[in-house]
Amino acid sequence: MAPLNTHILNSGSSRAGNDEGNFSLRDMLHLLRDHIWTLLAFVAIATTLATAYAFFSAPTYSADVVVRVDPPTPPDQNALGISRQDGTAQQQPGTQATAAEISLMQSRSVLDPVIRQFQFDVEVVPHAFPILGRFAEQLAYPGRPSKPWFGLSSFAWGGERLVIPSLNVPAFLEEKPLELIALDNGRYELRAPNGDLLLRGETGKPATSLDGLSITVKELIARPGTQFTVTHRNTLDAIDALRRQLKIAEVTKDTGIVQISFASKDRGLTADVANAVAQQYIASAVSSRQLNDTKTLEFIQGELPRLKRDLTNAEQALSDYQSSTETMRPTTEAQSYLQGSIELQQRTSALQLQRTQAASIFTPNSQQIKTIDAQLAQLADAKRAFDSRFVSMPTSERRNAELTRDAKVAETIYLGMVSKAEELSVRRASASGGAHIVDEAMQPYRPIKPNRPLVIFAGGGLGFFIGAFFIVLRRYATTGVTDPLFVERRLDVPVLGEVLFSRQQAQLENETSVQPSRASLFGRDDGMPGLPDPHSLALDPLDAQSSSPNFATGLVREAAARILACRLPHEPSVEALREVRTQVCRDRLNKKNNIVMLTGPSPSTGKSFVAANLSILLTEVGLRILLIDADMRRGNLASFFKQSNRGGLSEVLQGKLASADAVRSVGVRGLSFISCGAYPANPSELLMMHDFKQVVDQLSERFDLVLVDSPPFLVVTDAAIMAPHAGATVLVLRSGMQSEDEISETVKKLRRAGGRLLGSVFNAIPKRASNWRSYEQAAQYTRTVNETDEV
Known part of the structure; x- marks a missing residue:
């Protein structure tokens, strides 16, 4: 198994009060700190890629031209320049009018000539x-x-x-x-x-x-x-691509000042294209206004003869009526009626002219015609209401006022049309299109992107977030449990100790050692070359009891030199196992017997390592310890003491060896050992057919504590057979090896078998950066203790 070393972070039930399953910000920070090198690798890779992009990607330049859109003729003013005064709000150039002009700047009629000019297709x-x-x-x-x-x-x-x-x-x-x-x-x-x-x-x-x-x-x-x-490229695709490179927006709301920006990787092209778009828009606006002015002028010129006749007829009718009635000046009431009726008639006449002009463009059922008709209907209702106020007026005065009104309205309309025709003639000849360039685009000097500092900083930030997401995702997606806190919070299993991976134990494992020989059970040397007979080293329990408890140093024989607790008794991993010892000793009075079974959900959790070192540490407090290797399938606990497996538990259960004769000495005072014996073909049957309980009960009477190293719980049924006979069971878990389901299933089966779970030992924990201070304090304290021992 892999050797393990730990500094005790927290243990036992000290965490029991924490909420189950919560993953707080503090836990997140600890997780990121534990995987700081992974996080830094993501940041470094992302920063490198961002730096390469910032320095090797083609820069993008932008140039802009500023255009002023002149306020258009308000829509409530007709060709005569007469206000309708119908209560409708006037449209401002900074709202819908400017938005409409921006849309025109992006129209195909404006962009298509630019496409052809610069071969964008x-x-x-x-x-x-x-x-x-x-x-x-x-x-x-x-x-x-x-x-x-x-x-x-x-x-x-x-x-x-x-x-x-x-x-x-x-x-x-x-x-x-x-x-x-x-x-x-x-x-x-x-x-x-x-x-x-x-x-x-x-x-x-x-x-x-x-x-x-x-x-x-x-x-x-x-x-x-x-x-x-x-x-x-297709012309439509080329226009769409040009639109994406253009940015057209009003500089300040309701001002009519529009900025046209063009971005491209060709620095010399940006200003030319921006200016070309503005010039093409103005040319299009000039052409459109000239076309509209020509149509309006033609309409006015066609209406002027008729309006001239209407004016002549109205003046003649008024003159004839005044001559026949000898009425020259209207009364006060007639003057009031005249003023009101003139205003209504002017508005009606203006709308009628507008409808005539619109009818040449739109269909009778169009919204424009319907709107004008609705306004005419409103004016007709207003005129009827106005006329009803003057019912009592004398007929002569009323007739005189009506003729005077007709003459004035006809005169106003005719003069307005003449004035409008002159205005349109002058404007049509000019090059103004309702817009002009305020500032022409200039060739840019600096690119707008990439912004190298921003790109590099953003790349590093993105790498940090991707790395953090990867670390958190891996924490939840991994099948193995790596956090002892999770075992306590989520699975409600007390953690007796947390053991870190030990480089020192790995070195002990790699030291050259002589393999145990496979000799016979009786009459011949079953030990190892150069070592005495293991059975001859067995100590009487009374001798072990009388020995001094402080014997870990100086009294260790060569056979136990591979055990970390013997070679480096103050190493932090050994201190972690002392915490486990404390919990085991504290529980002695609470269990039915002095037998403690060590097991794990699966192989290679390190239970043999824990059992061997824990047995050494228990002897340090003066206890007589019997360590039994009960894994009759793959047990190798004897190798920790450089001994053979033969002559152990399997032989006792088969009746080939008495239990007392199977007890060996391992060279540590107060510690006795029974190996697993030769691997039998039917270990489960041996445990059930022969009274395993009687064997361990007899042996337990001679010792203060019996540690049983059993097979993995989920792999074979052996541990479930032994569990009811043990007063307590310690579950050895290895970091990242067992899933939540495996641990939960082990606990469930253990309790179903009648075993009592004392707690767990979390094994093979890699060092975490979030606990470096605790590691440093433990290392410093260990150095101090070692220096004191040397003195």
Whole structure:
């Protein structure tokens, strides 16, 4: 088994008051500290990758242009410039109007000319070697192709340049990667994805093929044999890609100031594209406004003759009526009626003109026509309500007021239309489109990304969180229990001691030792070469009782020198087992007999190591100890004392040897030992057919304490047969070897068999960084004790 060494962190029932199953922040910090090197490895790897990305990824530059969007003509003002005063709110340029202009800036009508101007629908990618090609590109100068690495001349190693101002492909080659191979003297050849030759051409001259493919290469700087991937992208895909590179937003809300930003890895391209988008938007706005002005002007010019006739007729009707009635000035009541009716009539006439203009654009059932009709209906209702207030007015005065109103409204409409026509004529001739550039884009100096300090810091942070997640996930996903606290909290099994992995015991295990001989049981030397007969070393129990308890040093024979408690009695792992001894001695009065069984859920938990060292430590307090190796299948406890297995428990149960004759001395005063004997074919049957209880009861009368090292509990049934005969059972667990289910099943079967569980010893615990202070204190104290002993 693997040797184990521990410093006692906590033991016994001191943790019983803790909540079961809780994983607190403190536990998390301890867990991370215990796996600090794993965590640092994740951080180091992530930081290294982030650093490589920060320094070797192509930088991204950004340029921005500022555009002012002029306030549009309010929608409640008609072509005559007459306010409707219908209570509808005016639209402000900083709200919906600016949002609409931003949408126009991203429209296909604006971006498509930019796509064609900068050939964004043609994608050119040098065929670079993976990873190394990106690194080599960072070291090269633009326009000066680098020498090929490792003789790989078909790859681009930086400095290459290919400019294609025109590429037209048939539909079946759209979005297909074509391979362009540079030849000597500025020549090239273009191949299909399957490798078929499409055409050959020369720099500066258009080249065409029979299937409608045409290409013009303006500039080609590359070593002969260098390959490029050329793809003609679909226009819609190219526009979507350009939109993703653009960022258009209003600088300050409700100001109409819009910033257009373009980001690209080509620093010289950023400012040109940003300015081109702004200029194309303004050109589109100018064209759209001129088109609208032309249509409106044509409408006004078509209405002016009719409006002129309406004005002439209205003035003539008023003049004739006033002459016939000799009425020149209206009364006060008629003046009030005149003012109100003029206002309503002007609004009605303005809406009627708007409806006439809208009817030439929209269908009768459109929302625009329905809105105007609803407003006209509201004005008609308002006019009827207004007229009802003047029912008592004399007919002559009312008629005079109506004619005067008609004449004034006709005059206002006609003059407004004339003024509007002049305004539209002047505006149509200008180049203003309702927007202008405030600040043109300039070529950027510094890249916007990657932000190297931020990327490196974020990479380290990401590595920390990934490492922490991995450590916590492994803690819960692992099948083996590694935390003694978990055993106590979750499984309700007291931990008598926590034993760390011992390098010193490992060295003892590796020391050259003579293997025990396999001699006969009777009449011949059953010991080892150079050692006396083990049975001749047996001590009388009374002699052991009279011996001094402090004999671990100086009285150890060579046979017990491999046991850590004998060689290094003050080693921290031995101190941990002394804590177990304390718990065992404290429990002596609470159990039915003086027999203590040590077992484990599975093999290789270290129960033999614990049994051998614990037996030595129990003799230090003056107890007479009998150690029995009851594992008749794979028992090797005799090897700790350099003795043979033969002549032990199996022979006693078979009746070949008396129990008293099987008791051996191991060279330590107060300690006697019974080996497992020769491995029988039926150990379980031996335990059940022959009275194992009678054997151990007889032996226990001669000793203060009997330690029984039994087989693993879940592997064979031997331990379940022995458990009812022991006053207490100590469960030896090894860190990371047994799962929660295995430990729980062992405890359940032990209690079902009638055994009494005293507690557990948590074995082979690796040192944890979270407990380094306790380890250091224990080591310092141990050094002090050893130095005192030497003195």
